[in-house]
Structures are given as C-alpha cells and as structure tokens.
Amino acid sequence: MRVGRPRDEKVRRAILTAAQELVLEKGYAAVTTADVAKRAGAGKQTLYRWWPGKGALVLDAFSEWVQQAPRLSRRKPSLSSTLVEFCRGASEAAPVLRALMAEAQFDEDLHRRLVAQLVRPRGDELRACLEDRRPSDRELVVNVLSGLVWQRLMLNEPLDAQFVRFALRVVERI
Amino acid sequence: MRVGRPRDEKVRRAILTAAQELVLEKGYAAVTTADVAKRAGAGKQTLYRWWPGKGALVLDAFSEWVQQAPRLSRRKPSLSSTLVEFCRGASEAAPVLRALMAEAQFDEDLHRRLVAQLVRPRGDELRACLEDRRPSDRELVVNVLSGLVWQRLMLNEPLDAQFVRFALRVVERI
Amino acid sequence: MRVGRPRDEKVRRAILTAAQELVLEKGYAAVTTADVAKRAGAGKQTLYRWWPGKGALVLDAFSEWVQQAPRLSRRKPSLSSTLVEFCRGASEAAPVLRALMAEAQFDEDLHRRLVAQLVRPRGDELRACLEDRRPSDRELVVNVLSGLVWQRLMLNEPLDAQFVRFALRVVERI
Amino acid sequence: MRVGRPRDEKVRRAILTAAQELVLEKGYAAVTTADVAKRAGAGKQTLYRWWPGKGALVLDAFSEWVQQAPRLSRRKPSLSSTLVEFCRGASEAAPVLRALMAEAQFDEDLHRRLVAQLVRPRGDELRACLEDRRPSDRELVVNVLSGLVWQRLMLNEPLDAQFVRFALRVVERI
DNA sequence: TTTTAATCGAGACGGTACGTCTGGTCTTGAC
DNA sequence: GTCAAGACCAGACGTACCGTCTCGATTAAAA
Structure with missing residues (x-):
C-alpha cells in the first residue's frame, strides 16, 4: 500500500487554477512558476513534484478548461x-x-x-x-x-x- | 554624409555564417547571441546593431540558405x-x-x-x-x-x- | 499515567548512531536531517520529536562519544x-x-x-x-x-x- | 592591454555599502545575496563576479570598516x-x-x-x-x-x- | 475487550536561499 | 561612429534544505 503522506489533490487543483488565472491575466510568457506557486499558496517544490515545468502545468490547466465544453x-x-x-x-x-x-x-x-x-x-x-x-x-x-x-x-x-x-x-x- | 567608421559588411556575413553553423551544430535553443558573436569574432553590440535578436538573425541566416536552391x-x-x-x-x-x-x-x-x-x-x-x-x-x-x-x-x-x-x-x- | 504509545528508546539510539556515522563519513555540513532519519530507518518527525534540529542531535551524538573516554x-x-x-x-x-x-x-x-x-x-x-x-x-x-x-x-x-x-x-x- | 568594459569600481563600492547596511540592519543570517544586489541596484551576477558568496562579501565590507579606525x-x-x-x-x-x-x-x-x-x-x-x-x-x-x-x-x-x-x-x- | 491516544515510518507540504543562466544594454580603448 | 571585448542590470530557473503536517499502522494504558 502507498505509504507516506498522500499527495494533496486540493493543492494540485489550486496550482492549476492559479496557473489558469495568471496566464489569462498576464499571458503565458509573463508568468513564472514562482508566481503560480505563490498565487496558489503552494511551494515551488510542490509544483515541480506534480509537473516538470511551466509548459506541462499550463497544458493541464487549459486542457481541462477546454474539456469543460x-x-x-x-x-x-x-x-x-x-x-x-x-x-x-x-x-x-x-x-x-x-x-x-x-x-x-x-x-x-x-x-x-x-x-x-x-x-x-x-x-x-x-x-x-x-x-x-x-x-x-x-x-x-x-x-x-x-x-x-x-x-x-x-x-x-x-x-x-x-x-x-x-x-x-x-x-x-x- | 555618414561620418565615423562605416559598417563592415564582412562582419555581417561572418555573423550570419557563425549563426548558421552553430544552429546546425547545437540546435537553435542551445545557441546564444553571445555564442554567435564569439564564433564570428564579433562583439554582441555589433550583432544587435544589425538584428534585433537571435530569432531575426537566424531567420536571415536560413532564409538566405533556403534561397540558395x-x-x-x-x-x-x-x-x-x-x-x-x-x-x-x-x-x-x-x-x-x-x-x-x-x-x-x-x-x-x-x-x-x-x-x-x-x-x-x-x-x-x-x-x-x-x-x-x-x-x-x-x-x-x-x-x-x-x-x-x-x-x-x-x-x-x-x-x-x-x-x-x-x-x-x-x-x-x- | 502517560497514555498512547510510549516513545521508543531504540529509535532514539538508532538516530544517534546514524547521525554519528553520517557525520564521520560525509562531514557535518553534508548531512541533512532527512539523511539521518533515512539511515536510522526513522521518520523525520521522530527525529524532531527528540531534538530541535541537526545541531542538537549531532551535539548529543558526539558528547556521548567524547564521554566514552x-x-x-x-x-x-x-x-x-x-x-x-x-x-x-x-x-x-x-x-x-x-x-x-x-x-x-x-x-x-x-x-x-x-x-x-x-x-x-x-x-x-x-x-x-x-x-x-x-x-x-x-x-x-x-x-x-x-x-x-x-x-x-x-x-x-x-x-x-x-x-x-x-x-x-x-x-x-x- | 585589458580589453572589454572595465569592471566598475562604483558598483563594487555600492555592493559593499549595501552589504554593510543590510547586515547591520537585519543581521548576517537574515541577509541574502539577492537583497544586497537589489539594495545596491546591481545584478546578482555582478555580485558573484566580484565575490564567491555572501561570506567573502561581508568580510570585505567589514574588514574595510574595521580599518577605518x-x-x-x-x-x-x-x-x-x-x-x-x-x-x-x-x-x-x-x-x-x-x-x-x-x-x-x-x-x-x-x-x-x-x-x-x-x-x-x-x-x-x-x-x-x-x-x-x-x-x-x-x-x-x-x-x-x-x-x-x-x-x-x-x-x-x-x-x-x-x-x-x-x-x-x-x-x-x- | 474495546477504546483511546501518542507513537511510528514515509514522504508531501509551504517557504525560501542558492548559484547559474540568458537577454539586451553600456562602457572601455583601438581603429 | 564602428569595432571587439566583456561588464552591467534584471530576473527566471530548478535544486536543496528546513521544519511541519498528514496518512495508515502500531502499541500500550484506560475504560
């Protein structure tokens, strides 16, 4: 069975939401991983635990958004x-x-x-x-x-x- | 009439050639303007006098190359x-x-x-x-x-x- | 009387030993509390239950060692x-x-x-x-x-x- | 003869001064290289060009100060x-x-x-x-x-x- | 026997400093 | 005024470590 503290899905959602908001506000290029983490109330390390970088994160944020339709x-x-x-x-x-x-x-x-x-x-x-x-x-x-x-x-x-x-x-x- | 030292066309060619070589060797992303200038024996400032940045430079370098046909x-x-x-x-x-x-x-x-x-x-x-x-x-x-x-x-x-x-x-x- | 699971003295000893070994192997600065916990087969929280940090832990590990004389x-x-x-x-x-x-x-x-x-x-x-x-x-x-x-x-x-x-x-x- | 832009002594002084001020204000441990660079109006890279890290910088800042006597x-x-x-x-x-x-x-x-x-x-x-x-x-x-x-x-x-x-x-x- | 509560290992979490890197500008003396 | 050289400002990057928190499992005293 999985040991250790389980990953927190709420944090993952918060980061996705923050990424989406920031990209819509300031545009992809102007957003940094540090910005997203701060807005989400998360640590940078947590962000990098879930995604390898800004690209993959924003992709997730918006591929969910597109699917909303x-x-x-x-x-x-x-x-x-x-x-x-x-x-x-x-x-x-x-x-x-x-x-x-x-x-x-x-x-x-x-x-x-x-x-x-x-x-x-x-x-x-x-x-x-x-x-x-x-x-x-x-x-x-x-x-x-x-x-x-x-x-x-x-x-x-x-x-x-x-x-x-x-x-x-x-x-x-x- | 323009005063001062005239711009050196040879330098421009050297920069274009260096850019082409480096991009073919290491790939676009791995090349920096400083790399190109160094390879061309030119200063970064000279490069920025002729082009606004790496993109425009590489575009010039390869649009000439494509036209070679x-x-x-x-x-x-x-x-x-x-x-x-x-x-x-x-x-x-x-x-x-x-x-x-x-x-x-x-x-x-x-x-x-x-x-x-x-x-x-x-x-x-x-x-x-x-x-x-x-x-x-x-x-x-x-x-x-x-x-x-x-x-x-x-x-x-x-x-x-x-x-x-x-x-x-x-x-x-x- | 204290309820709940009692503290495990064996764990405390294991952490002290691990700390001593690691510090002798790699030097104080290169050792982290996570390293010590892992080597001791203990959780980080357990370590922090007994000591406030790396310094106090290593101090304990070596003040016992010095007293061995x-x-x-x-x-x-x-x-x-x-x-x-x-x-x-x-x-x-x-x-x-x-x-x-x-x-x-x-x-x-x-x-x-x-x-x-x-x-x-x-x-x-x-x-x-x-x-x-x-x-x-x-x-x-x-x-x-x-x-x-x-x-x-x-x-x-x-x-x-x-x-x-x-x-x-x-x-x-x- | 030395080519290239010479190192700017004024920047070096500004960084030393900023380091001194910040260390006196907040204490050594609470000061970061980024703080010092920002206060000095300098880039972090410039700081690291002159000193290998915070320690050497603060040493310089205060060894001059001590010599003032x-x-x-x-x-x-x-x-x-x-x-x-x-x-x-x-x-x-x-x-x-x-x-x-x-x-x-x-x-x-x-x-x-x-x-x-x-x-x-x-x-x-x-x-x-x-x-x-x-x-x-x-x-x-x-x-x-x-x-x-x-x-x-x-x-x-x-x-x-x-x-x-x-x-x-x-x-x-x- | 069942309940309760503190402990355990594991590892994710928020936070933050670090030193490196790149982009584009500025400053030298030489030409 | 242009040139090569390279220092300059700015700030994003990904890593590392710290000390805390969360989880399910374990353990012993209390009910």
Whole structure:
C-alpha cells in the first residue's frame, strides 16, 4: 500500500487554477512558476513534484478548461457544428495554444503531452463526425482541417465565422 | 554624409555564417547571441546593431540558405515538382523552421519577419503553379497545402515522399 | 499515567548512531536531517520529536562519544595529563566541534546546549586539576587554556603535542 | 592591454555599502545575496563576479570598516590602549565577527580570507606593541590574548572593560 | 475487550536561499 | 561612429534544505 503522506489533490487543483488565472491575466510568457506557486499558496517544490515545468502545468490547466465544453448530446454532432465549436474554443484560447505549441518545439516531453492531450483528442472529435465518409477520406479531411486551424493559430489570423465557412467549403469539395 | 567608421559588411556575413553553423551544430535553443558573436569574432553590440535578436538573425541566416536552391528554370514549374522541392527544403531545415515559428509566437516583430521572408514567399511560389485554376480555388489550395506542411513541421512528423503523395491527392480532389 | 504509545528508546539510539556515522563519513555540513532519519530507518518527525534540529542531535551524538573516554581513575589527574587527553579528543573530533560551534553562532538554543554539554564540563575538568592554585588564578588559567584550544580549533590549526607543550609553558608562567 | 568594459569600481563600492547596511540592519543570517544586489541596484551576477558568496562579501565590507579606525599616531601605541581599541571594535562588530567565523568553518576559502584579512592583521598589531618583550614571549602573549578574545566572541560573552582588565592581568603575569 | 491516544515510518507540504543562466544594454580603448 | 571585448542590470530557473503536517499502522494504558 502507498505509504507516506498522500499527495494533496486540493493543492494540485489550486496550482492549476492559479496557473489558469495568471496566464489569462498576464499571458503565458509573463508568468513564472514562482508566481503560480505563490498565487496558489503552494511551494515551488510542490509544483515541480506534480509537473516538470511551466509548459506541462499550463497544458493541464487549459486542457481541462477546454474539456469543460459540455459533450452531453447523445446524437452524433454534425461536422459543421463541431468545427464551429472547435474554432470558438481555439479562438478564445488562442494565445495559450500558440504559446504551448511554441514551447513544445523546444521540449520533447511537452510536445508528447500536447499531442496526446490537445491535438489528438480534437482530431478524434472531428473523425467522429465523418463516419459516413470513406475511411481513406476521413484522414484526408481531418488532416486538412486540423492543418488549417493550427496554421491559422500560428500565423495569428482570426478563427472566425468566415474561416469556418472557408474550411467547410474546402471539405465539401474533397 | 555618414561620418565615423562605416559598417563592415564582412562582419555581417561572418555573423550570419557563425549563426548558421552553430544552429546546425547545437540546435537553435542551445545557441546564444553571445555564442554567435564569439564564433564570428564579433562583439554582441555589433550583432544587435544589425538584428534585433537571435530569432531575426537566424531567420536571415536560413532564409538566405533556403534561397540558395537555384530558381533558374524559365519554364513555370509544375505543382508537384514545386511541392517536392518545397518539402525537401522544409525537411532539411525542419528543426530551424520549428524553432523560428515557435520563437515568433513570443515575438511580434519576428513573427512579421517570418511571414514576410518565409511563409509568404513559399505561398507565392505555390500560387504561381496554380495559374490554370480558378482564382477562388487558388487560395483554397495554397492554404490547404501550406497548412498541411506547417502542421507537419510543428507536430514533428516527416515531410517525406509519402506526405507529398498525400498532399497531391488532397489537391486533385479540390 | 502517560497514555498512547510510549516513545521508543531504540529509535532514539538508532538516530544517534546514524547521525554519528553520517557525520564521520560525509562531514557535518553534508548531512541533512532527512539523511539521518533515512539511515536510522526513522521518520523525520521522530527525529524532531527528540531534538530541535541537526545541531542538537549531532551535539548529543558526539558528547556521548567524547564521554566514552573512561574517567575511572579515583586519583585527581594532573593538569598536563588532562590537557593531553583533552587535546587528543578535541583533535579527533575537531571537524565536528568546529561545525557545532559554528552552527551555535546562528542558533541561540544550540549555543546554550553546547556550552552546557561541552564547553563547561571541559572547563570544570581543568579547574579540578588546579585545586592547589589560588582561586583567582584558577579562572585565569582555565580561561587561557580554553581560549587557546578553541581558537586553535576555529583557526583549524593542529592540537598536537607541540601545542600542549606551548600551552603548559604559558600556564606555568602565570 | 585589458580589453572589454572595465569592471566598475562604483558598483563594487555600492555592493559593499549595501552589504554593510543590510547586515547591520537585519543581521548576517537574515541577509541574502539577492537583497544586497537589489539594495545596491546591481545584478546578482555582478555580485558573484566580484565575490564567491555572501561570506567573502561581508568580510570585505567589514574588514574595510574595521580599518577605518585611525592609525595616525606615529608613536608606537601601548599594549593596553591597543587592547582597549581592539575590544571596542570587536564588541561593536561582534555579531558579524561571530557569523563570519562560523561561516568560515564551512567554507575553506572564506576561512583563508578571514585569517588573512582579520585574524592575522589584529595579531600583528598586538605583536607590534610587544617589541620590548623577548621574541619567544611575544608569540605566547599574542596567542593568549587573541585566544581570549575569540573565545569570548564565540561564547557570546561581553568584551567590556572588565574583560580588558582581566586580559591585561593575565599578560603581566606571563 | 474495546477504546483511546501518542507513537511510528514515509514522504508531501509551504517557504525560501542558492548559484547559474540568458537577454539586451553600456562602457572601455583601438581603429 | 564602428569595432571587439566583456561588464552591467534584471530576473527566471530548478535544486536543496528546513521544519511541519498528514496518512495508515502500531502499541500500550484506560475504560
């Protein structure tokens, strides 16, 4: 059985919340691990016990936030509504997503986490809307859409309704 | 007339060369402006007189390198050959491109330079291969292809022959 | 009567032993309370239940060790033999004594313990060898000898036979 | 010739002054290198360029301070007046001297500096007052007096007029 | 026998100092 | 005024240690 004092889930939550608040307030680059720990009323060591660094922490903070969106409809959502929702979320979180993807380019481990927690799940959601397509087409469409969105993010161009229309037009021609 | 000692073009070249060498040897993140200056036999101040920081310097060093590829054929190149060439270059320089795009997420000015010196020119080359398409389609195709490539880079997946076939298959269905 | 589980004397001994071993192996500064607890198979809390900190613990560990020297002769020992024995012990334990006296400068409580457990008893032993002196002289001699020894320790100079001769020469001139 | 920007003596002075002030205000243990750098308007790196750590810095700060005492009399000072002056200085700076001697027990380099900058010079001053003594006696007296003073410091006992009388009584009997 | 309460090992916790590192600016004398 | 050299300010970084707290298990006296 696990011995020693168990890890305190409340502390973990407090750090995640603090990270989220601070990143939204001051932006990813301006936040330090020390800031987060202080705001959370935690020690730096505790933060580093749970996460290897700022990137992984902020990723956790926001991948939970993104998941907040209710997935309660039992009916398979349409591609267009999924894409709209997708872009809405990405647009709100754009600065964080850009920073995380950027940081991940310098950090192998963060890169893996980012793919597993954000990139892949979004792709899976899209794929789920394409069950009526031929399997070989599915990957095409998912890649194209995901590529368009990430490019848009990295080039800091708006993920607005016009973009959604554009993307849908691309898809219906494939 | 400008007074004082004139700026030394040889120094500028030496810094660019040193930056290129060091980034290829140790990777973007592991190189500092001080390293580059030392290798080039230059002072840090000289480096900062010509460039605003590491990002812009490395961008210059490698955008020249990318342009090295001879564009001498007067015949309009085909889309597929352009894409092959495009991916070959991107694949070789992938670590640098990833790092520059990442850095640009934290640096407005570098972002502008990157778009102007790397992103836009590549898009223009692609566009030039699509003159037989309807104008509205052109932007579609350019966006999709560029999105696929950048996504591939940022996700650190190979830009190999298989990817080129995949991309061409997408395009011919639009 | 005391309720609850009684304190375990075996644990106390294990911690003292572990502290002694570790300090002899790695030196006072390189040992942490966590190290000692781990070596003793004890928890940190147990250690802190018995002692207020590393200093007091090590002091206990070594003041017992110093006392090991048999004081069984019923005849009053001579000053010179006492001093020889005194210096021999201080020389062996020099690194620990230096560290304890140093730590005591930053820790009021440890300072009191150190004086009570090490400084005063040694002075009393010396005083006991000087019963044939005039009372006012006794304090003089004890202070001078003790001062010479502690200075020698703190300046990291050898407490060897030559020093003993030197000290005795001083005393016989007072 | 020396190239590069020369070290800035003004910064060095500012750091020394800040160290002195802070140590007098808050005590040695409560002062950090970051505090000193901030108060001095300097960067931490600059501090570490000039000194290897807090100990060496504070030693410099106070060894200059101790030397401030005017040594202008051309006549050889008497032993008693030297001792009085000696004890007055040591008494004022007692907390710092205790801390430095303590820290030096954990830091070989600081130990050497402390002996060279504080312990030896004081000894030399005493020796200079004893030119009328036999050479072999001189070392005796210097050692005894210095031992008495340092012991007094480390045991945190007052270096007052009574102590001076005591010390002089010892000396005149040697 | 059951309850109670202090102890035990293990290790997470808040706090904080440390010394290193990087980025971008400033200051020399030489040219 | 530019150059090489390198010191400068600023502050983030991750590690280390301290002494406390929390957990489930153990132990013996009290009920």
